[in-house]
Amino acid sequence: MDLQALLDEIASEVVPILGQGKVADYIPALASVNPTRFGMALATTEGQIYGTADWQAPFSIQSVSKVFTLSLVLSQDGEALWFRVGKEPSGNPFNSLVQLEYEKGLPRNPFINAGALVVTDRLISLTGDAEGALLDFLRKEAGEGAVHVDESVAASEAEKGHRNAALAHFLASHNRIENSVDVVLQSYFRQCSISMSCEGLAKAGLFLARHGLRADGRRLFTRSEAKRINAVMLTCGTYDAAGDFAYRVGLPGKSGVGGGILAILPERGVLCVWGPALDSHGNSVAGVEALDRFTTKTGWSVF
Amino acid sequence: MDLQALLDEIASEVVPILGQGKVADYIPALASVNPTRFGMALATTEGQIYGTADWQAPFSIQSVSKVFTLSLVLSQDGEALWFRVGKEPSGNPFNSLVQLEYEKGLPRNPFINAGALVVTDRLISLTGDAEGALLDFLRKEAGEGAVHVDESVAASEAEKGHRNAALAHFLASHNRIENSVDVVLQSYFRQCSISMSCEGLAKAGLFLARHGLRADGRRLFTRSEAKRINAVMLTCGTYDAAGDFAYRVGLPGKSGVGGGILAILPERGVLCVWGPALDSHGNSVAGVEALDRFTTKTGWSVF
Amino acid sequence: MDLQALLDEIASEVVPILGQGKVADYIPALASVNPTRFGMALATTEGQIYGTADWQAPFSIQSVSKVFTLSLVLSQDGEALWFRVGKEPSGNPFNSLVQLEYEKGLPRNPFINAGALVVTDRLISLTGDAEGALLDFLRKEAGEGAVHVDESVAASEAEKGHRNAALAHFLASHNRIENSVDVVLQSYFRQCSISMSCEGLAKAGLFLARHGLRADGRRLFTRSEAKRINAVMLTCGTYDAAGDFAYRVGLPGKSGVGGGILAILPERGVLCVWGPALDSHGNSVAGVEALDRFTTKTGWSVF
C-alpha cells in the first residue's frame, strides 16, 4: 500500500469540508486559527513517517496531552491509579458535574477535565515537576525541537479557567487532590498549552502502537498496560462522542479542542490529524472524516 | 496454540471464584440457577469449536439477544436506524432515565433496555413477526435444536416487567415506537427468554467475526457494518462497565443477566462464557475473569 | 370592602392579557377551548358567594382534583400517608423522573403526577370506589349539579396517557402502589376529567378555609391537618412555579392544565379563577395575574 499517496488522496478528499464546524473561541489564541487548515501524519512502528498538507505546522495540542500524562502516571502508579479516577465513558456533557457529585468527586475517567486534574495532581506528587516531566518525555519521543509551551495560550487558559477552577475546588472539597488547587490548575493549564505538529504528535504516540516501547527501546510499561491505555482512549477519548468515533473510525483516539486527534493503530503505527474547526462535541470535523476514510480504505480499524 | 487446553486451563483457574457475585433474582427461573456453574466455548472462523465445563448447557441468554435483533434491523434499515437510537455509552445506570428524559426519549444506545425496545419495535415493523425472525436467524446460524424460548421465563418477565413497561410507555409518550406498547413489550420479553448454550451462542455470533458472512455463506451486511456492530458492542455492550470490560478484556462483548457473555475476536472467532453469579453491574464475575485470562494469555485483544 | 366590585374590576383589568399563553393541546377537548375565556369566584366562610365573567361556566378541573383526593386520603390515613409520598417541592420538571429514580420511587409530593397516582391508589384501597368517593364529596360540598365527569376528556386522557402509564409502571416496579396499574390509571384519568365551574370549585374548597369543617358542619379532619394541606398547596401546588406563585400571590393554591386555579384565604374564603391559556409552567396566565391583583388590592396574602 502506498501510504503517502493514501494520505495525499485523503487530504484532497476532505478539502470540501474544511472549515465546516466551529473553531474553539474561548481564548483568542485558538479563535484566531484559520479554520480551513488541515494536516495529517502517519508514523509507523517500522520507523517510517508520512505526512500531508500542514503536517508540520504546530498547533495547540490541548487535551491530547492527557494521553501522555496518563501514561506517565500509570507507568508509576500502576493499577492503584484507578482508586483515584474511574475508566468509564462519561455520557453526555450535561452529566459531567452530576456524575462527579453522584460519585462523590471520583472523576469518571482520566480524559474528562476532572479526571485529568486528578492525573495532573498525581504527576506533580510523583515528579515534583509535572510540566518538566511531560516536556522531557515528549521531546525524547518526538525530538528536541518538536515541543514548546505557548505562553500566550497558557495565560489565556488561566484567565478563562473558571470552569476548571470550579472542578478543582470541587475535587478538593472531596479530598480528591493532594497538592494545592492553584498548583494543580497552573500545571494543568500549561500542559494544555503545549504546541506540537502532526508529525511530532504521531512520533510521540508511537510507544502506544509499540505496546510500551519508547523511542530509545526502553519500556515505559508492559504490553498489557499499553493495551489498556488504548482501551481507555477508545471508550473515553473523544468526549461524549466516543461511541460515534469507535463506530466510524474504529481506533483508539484522543482529541483536543485545538483540532488535533491522535489515533493508535496497534502494532502498525500512529495517525495524527489536525483541523481546527470542531463539531458540537469538540472533535475536529475534518480530522474525524480523514480518520474514517483512512480506516475504511485500509481496513485497519481494530474491529 | 492448543485452544482446547487453554479453555480447560482457564476453566480450572476460575474455579475459586465460582459463586462470587449474585445470581439475578428478580424472577424465579433465574434465581434458582446454581451460581457455581460455568461454561466456555470458542467457535473459530475456520470452523473449529472448542468447549469446556458446562459449555453445552442451555441458559437464559437475556440481553445477549440484543446483538442479534440489532444486527437484523441494521441489515435492513442501515444507517437510518441511528435516527431512532443513539450509539453512545450510557454512563452510570442512575443516569439512564435522566438521559432518556434529557434527550427527549431518544435512547442512548441499542443495548440499554430503552434502546432495545426501539430496536424490537422496528424489527416488528420490518418482519411482522420479530420473534419468528430472530429464532429463524439463530437456528440457521447455530443449528435447529440450539434454540428455544423458555415459556416460564417469558411469563415471569412479563409479570415482573413494570420497569420495561415504564420505559415503553415513556418512549410512546415521545412517539418513539411505531407498534402498540403491549405488542412491543410482549416481543421483547420473549426474546429475552431464549435459552441457548455457550456452544450455540458462539456459533450464532460467528457472522460478526466473519465481518458479515452468515453460516450459509450469504452476507447479512457489509464488512464495514459488521465492524460497526463490534464497535457498538465494545463501547456499550456491558452496561455501565463497558470501560472496565474494554480495559480488562479488550474485546467487543455483550452480556446478559442470565450470566452469559458473547465476545467477538474479529477474523478469528467468537467466545461465549457463562457463569450465573453477577457483579454489581450485571456482568458475570467468572465470565469476565475467564475472558480477561483468555486475552491476556493469547494477546488477542483488539488493542 | 365591596368584594363584588373588586372581582369585576379585576376581570376588566385582565382583559388585555386574555389569550396570552397557550391552551393545553395534548387532547382535543382541551385544545378547542377558547383561550380568551375568564372567570373568577369567591366563596367566603361567612357563606357569601361572588363571581364575575364566566364564573359559572364548567371547565376541566384536571389537577385541581388532586387537592380533594389528597384531603380524602389524609382524613383517613393521617400522617401515615407521608410514608408513601413526600411533601417537598419538586424542583424543575426535568428533574421529576430523576428525583423519582433517585428516591427509589417515592414521589416527592402528592401534587406531581407520580404522587397523585399514589394518592389515587390509596383512595382506591380505602374506598373501593375512588371516583364515587370523590364525586360524592364534591357534590356534598358544591351542590348536586355542580360536578360531572366529561367522558370525552376521560377517553382522551386514557389514549394520550403514556407518560402517566410510564410513571405508574415505574411506581409499580418499586412496589409503590397496591392496586393494578390499569385500575389506578383508569381512576386517575377519570378524576382529572371532572368538569366544574369557578363557583362550584370555590364552594368545594371551603372546608380548607374553614380549617376542616365541611358544608354540613361535620369535620373532615383537624384544624391542624387543614393547615398542613394549605402548606403543601403553597409549597407544591403550582408545578415548578410554586416559588413564584408564593412570591406574587402569597396564597396556598392548586392549578390545573384546564386553566383553573383554586386558592385558599385561610379563615376568609376560597378564590377560584379560570383562564385556559397557560404559561410555560402550566399555570393560567390570566388566573395568576387575577390572584396577584386580588391579594395586592386586599392585602390578604398569608404573608
Add this chain to the structure above:
Amino acid sequence: MDLQALLDEIASEVVPILGQGKVADYIPALASVNPTRFGMALATTEGQIYGTADWQAPFSIQSVSKVFTLSLVLSQDGEALWFRVGKEPSGNPFNSLVQLEYEKGLPRNPFINAGALVVTDRLISLTGDAEGALLDFLRKEAGEGAVHVDESVAASEAEKGHRNAALAHFLASHNRIENSVDVVLQSYFRQCSISMSCEGLAKAGLFLARHGLRADGRRLFTRSEAKRINAVMLTCGTYDAAGDFAYRVGLPGKSGVGGGILAILPERGVLCVWGPALDSHGNSVAGVEALDRFTTKTGWSVF
C-alpha cells in the same frame, strides 16, 4: 396569652430531644459547640421581647445572614434582582449542581449557596463594602453590641471553603458574578461568620414582621416587598426541607448550620431559636420542634 410562660414551657418540653441530631463539624469552631444548648426569643411588633434558656448567648448565624443580605439588595435592585437569581425551591441537595448546570449558572434561589454568592456579589457592587453594610444594618436593628464577626470562624470557613469556591468559579464561568471570585468568597465567608444571640436576631428580623419598617421607623422597602421576602423564606428558607418546615411550622423561616432559625410571624413578631444539633437536612432538631410547638399552641401559623 402569657408569652413568657409559653416560651418557658416549650423550652422545658424540648429538653428530652436536646442533643438529638449532629452538630456541624466541618470547622472546629462549630464542631466544639455543646449540642444540648437551646435558646428561644420572641420579639413582637409591639416592642416586647421574651426569651428563654440560652436566648442571650451568641452563636454563629451562618446562613441566617442570607435573609439580611437579600433584603439589602432587594431594597436597592428591586425586581431586577430576579434576573440574577431565581426564587424557586431547589429540590433535593443532590440536584443543586444539576440544576445550576441545567439552568446555565442561574442559581435557583437566593438561599442556596450559589444564590447567596450572587446576592453577595451584588451587595459588593452596590455598597463597595458588603460586610460593612450588613453589620451596620444589623447593629441599627438589633443594637450596637449585638453583632460581631468571629474571626476564627471566618478563617476556618475560608480554609474549608472549596465547595463554595467551586460554586463561585462555576458562576464566574457563566458570567454570573461581577466582582472577582476571591473578593466575593471572602465577603461571603465573613457574613457567614457573624455571631449573634436569639435576642439580637429576633430584633434584627422585625422589619420583616413590620412589613418593611425598620427600627428607626424608616422604610427599607414596600409592604409588598416584605411579604415577598417572607414568601421566599417559606418556600426556600430551610434547605431541601422547606416543604416539611411549612407543613410542621407554617411560618416563613431561615435556618443556618450554626443551629439558628429565624421565623417570621407577619404583623405579630419574630421568633428566633437556637439548638446546635442538626437533622440530616441541616436544620436544628430542637429548633424546628420548638417552632412546631409554638405554632400548634398559638395557632399563629400563616395557614
